[in-house]
Amino acid sequence: MPQLLLILLFSILNLSLAAQVSVQDHIRNFAQDPDLAGAVISISVIDTETGRMVGGHQSQLTCIPASTQKLLTTAVAMDVLGEDHRFTTKLLVVGTIEDGTLNGDIHIVGGGDPSLGSPYLDGVPGLNKMMDRWRSAITSAGIRKVNGRVIGDGSYFGTDGPAGGWPWSDIGNYYGAGAYGLNIHENFYFLDFLQRGRVGDIPPIQRTRPEVPGLKLTNELRSGPRGSGDQAYIFGAPFGYDNFIRGTIPVGTGRFTIKGAIPDPALFTAQLLCRELKEAGVSVSLPAESNRTIGDTDLAKGQVIDTYISPPLSEIVDRTNLRSNNLYAEVLLREISKARGVETHELSSTKVVKDWLAAAGLPVGAVRLEDGSGLATRNFFSAEFMTSFLRHRRGELRWRASIPLAGRTGSMRGYLKGTVAEGRLRAKSGSLGAVRAYAGYADRKDGSQLAFAIMVNNFTIESRDLRNKMHLLMLEICRAQL
Structure with a gap:
């Protein structure tokens, strides 16, 4: 039998056997x-x-x-x-408005929306646009001065954010951010480092985006081999602002970014709005707070000045x-x-x-x-x-x-x-x-x-x-x- 024909027959046999291999x-x-x-x-x-x-x-x-x-x-x-279920977030004023002054507080009342201020979900106003929206609602209500506070209210889901079985090495990172009644920017911040060229060197922190007031980061990170990827972990507890960064990021000459969990999203949201108001010339007499730090408030007496509705559940x-x-x-x-x-x-x-x-x-x-x-x-x-x-x-x-x-x-x-x-x-x-x-x-x-x-x-x-x-x-x- 010619060699070429023999090879062809074996090839056909092999293909036939391969076709018979089952799942x-x-x-x-x-x-x-x-x-x-x-x-x-x-x-x-x-x-x-x-x-x-x-x-x-x-x-x-x-x-x-x-x-x-x-x-x-x-x-x-x-x-x-x-599939059409939606989450709502309300902006309320509690108090009286006289000659442009609110004698009372502004409340951001969360309804659990995980997409509020998301930088990734199409059609959702990002963080800056949400702050613009709320600032506009406040000034449209005739408020030029707040004789009180901005309060983030996350009571809708309580304080049990991360699940009890989540590892300590996860909960300070973006994928371990807990779920609260008031979530914002998917409860994470960007953390930028400046890479170093030698393995073992400490890459310095450049900044967080957005800024998280009160966050203290102890940098114990090291530079790992080129191409080693993100091996960095942020260790921090819910509502805790004293965090540690450990692990490695690869050597290089540019900026390297990881993401961390915002410790208290409700407080963070109030702080951002408070800053937005001050930059717009609306003074706020007291520091931002959350419902967790001030206790329950009778919101039934409040006036809703903005209602934001999430995309559908689908x-x-x-x-x-x-x-x-x-x-x-x-x-x-x-x-x-x-x-x-x-x-x-x-x-x-x-x-x-x-x-x-x-x-x-x-x-x-x-x-x-x-x-x-x-x-x-x-x-x-x-x-x-x-x-x-x-x-x-x-x-x-x-x-x-x-x-x-x-x-x-x-x-x-x-x-x-x-x-x-x-x-x-x-x-x-x-x-x-x-x-x-x-x-x-x-x-x-x-x-x-x-x-x-x-x-x-x-x-x-x-x-x-x-x-x-x-x-x-x-x-x-x-x-x-x-």
Whole structure:
């Protein structure tokens, strides 16, 4: 037999064998990868129409889900609150206005809106525009002098901002900013450093944007190797202004920016408005305060001079899932609880979500939820539970559109481009220390739709290497034999 013909026959045989490799085969190969020796792995892939298991590995084993948990919180929020639900923020004056002088206080009363003053959400007035709006409302009310205070009122959700299970190394950073009744600028500030050219040197702080009055930053940061990325952490407590910065940023010659959590968003909002008024020539006799520091005030006697209404919940859910924003997820959890009549001091409880899941007929016996975002390290459930949930929600098209689409949107925008998965695979990612997970849907060319969950805990390889392996597995879920 001629050599060329023999090569051709072997090629055809290899292609035929490759075409017969099933989703289950790829899952088995993934789970047996030597690079993942010792890792805890739970995988489930099912047909959403029939519920048939297409493939799996230890599918009933519970794992830490990280941010894939946001799928649960957002789905419950869409169902309980409705996709058109909106948050309101009110500006009130309490007192009397005589000859341009307010003898009383100005109150900014939050209604939990996580997008207030957001620098990222389209159509939302940014921080400066919100301050301009409120200053204009105050001067339009004839006020030229405030014989009193500007007060930020975050009592809507109480003081329980960060979830109790969040690590100390997280809560001073932007992704660990707590959820309060009055949130502003997504409760974070930019922190700029001037890079240094030698490993081990201390990169000096340049500034915070915006300025956070009273914030004290002790800089223990060091310069790391070139290309080492952001390894910096801000250590600070809610309502605490004495913060420490540790870790590294890479050497260089430019500016390097990280983001920190605003310690007291309600007070910060009042301070900003107070400064805005003074710059506009409206004097304020007393320092800005928050409801937490002055106690309860009878706002029933107040006059509302501005009401700001947030975008609809569907857009809030989009930002929650597409950008994996923890603040938005925690606000949704608290708003769900509030809608169910839960008392203020228990709004951060996850009981309402678990009750909803149980009422939907989902098996919650081995489910533990400590927050709404997945940042807590003691959340856990199995891949099989997640795919059961995804099957239950398969018909909710508006919610499903909030899940990142491979090659197109959100955290999956830059991945699996030019493959069969582009535009067909929706996947919510999750990552914590030694935790990586993906969950979502695959719309295959054969017309079937699969729900999948891939959860890996306690791995030791580089996180980006595991991410690449998981992306390859998701690609096979889209194209391999069922």
